[in-house]
Amino acid sequence: MATVKIQDIIAKKQGTLQEKTATVYVPSLDGEIVIKTPSRDDLQEYDEVLVYQFSRTRDPEVLKKITEKIVLRNVVEPNLKDPELIEAVGCKTKPDAVVQELFDPSEVVEICAIMMNLAGRKRGESVRLVDEIKN
Structure with a gap:
């Protein structure tokens, strides 16, 4: 794997600024919904809840609430915040x-x-050590 260059970072940053959408089939609705990429603030809040609350308490309710909040904020169609x-x-x-x-x-x-x-967070693709530091 190659060392990251400034041009790579700039190109990736410009690509991440674009909001992505996807259509998802939902069996309980027997139809499709449109979702979007969570905002940076949503992702940060999700991480904070996982690190500071869920990791300490192991309370599944904490994880359930943040997951529902992310879904509520990022389903585009139908608008889940519609008063009707x-x-x-x-x-x-x-x-x-x-x-x-x-x-x-x-x-x-x-x-x-x-x-x-959609936000680029794929399970199992986290930061990893390439070579161990040798003394």
């Missing part, structure tokens, strides 16, 4: 619950994983 939809699914007093009402729990996880892939 929120009222129709009975979430007028708690609009964030629309994700729980529309999707099965496993679908929420899968949708979030696809969003993370």
